[in-house]
Amino acid sequence: MLLRGYTKEFIRPECRPEAQSVHLVAHLDQDIGAALPYLNATLGGFQYIKDPPTISFKLHGKLIATHGRKICVNALKDQAEGEKILEWLKKEINDAWEHRADIEPIFESTPKPKVIDILRLLPKTNCGECGLATCMLFAVQASEGGKGPENCPQLSSDYRAKLENYLGHFRFD
Ligand code: SF4
Structure with missing residues (x-):
């Protein structure tokens, strides 16, 4: 130990x-x-x-x-x-x-998802169905791991898969 x-x-x-x-x-x-x-x-x-x-x-x-x-x-x-x-x-x-x-040691910062990249994959209707006032707020929370594709009911299956794929390159705890 x-x-x-x-x-x-x-x-x-x-x-x-x-x-x-x-x-x-x-x-x-x-x-x-x-x-x-x-x-x-x-x-x-x-x-x-x-x-x-x-x-x-x-x-x-x-x-x-x-x-x-x-x-x-x-x-x-x-x-x-x-x-x-x-x-x-x-x-x-x-x-x-x-x-x-x-374990392969890592000697650098782990990259974080970019808010702008997440926003590009959202419908940008600001419908509020996710409980947030705007898609921008959703993107900010998603970049921190607080929201995921499953939380946006407006996402088409195509864009849901794209967002899942993008966020899958990062890890959240
Ligand atoms: S449910 Fe989706 S489209 Fe509606 S505000 Fe939230 S992130 Fe934007």
Whole structure:
């Protein structure tokens, strides 16, 4: 096991004491820098920095920055949510490290679908049947993995397949 433990620090944004959300910083007992390219391959980080090794993920609706000796998670509703995410990430890190012989490490950011490319495949009628006011809003959410072709009832089967194919080149968690 690479990562065995950490010390948690919960922070409330100083400039907004009324804010309900908390941030979590976990100080890691072990350096996980060497595991980050494997984690990038398994979880699909949207930003990868080589030196010092850092990956940012958008997972569970949070921004998670993973460094060699530190993990930061923003906008948590409470401490319990942070602890759950941290335990999940610890398992993912250790799994990626354990199976590194079978994983092709990735040393770059994982590309994200482009809003404009998604929009081109939508009917652009702004009918609102997907629950959003415009096709543009739908495209923005689809680029983040929050909507898929199945959520737009106006899509023809042809364009549904095209959108599925396009989004299939990216991974969402
Ligand atoms: S249901 Fe489809 S066509 Fe209608 S607004 Fe949503 S994305 Fe646009």
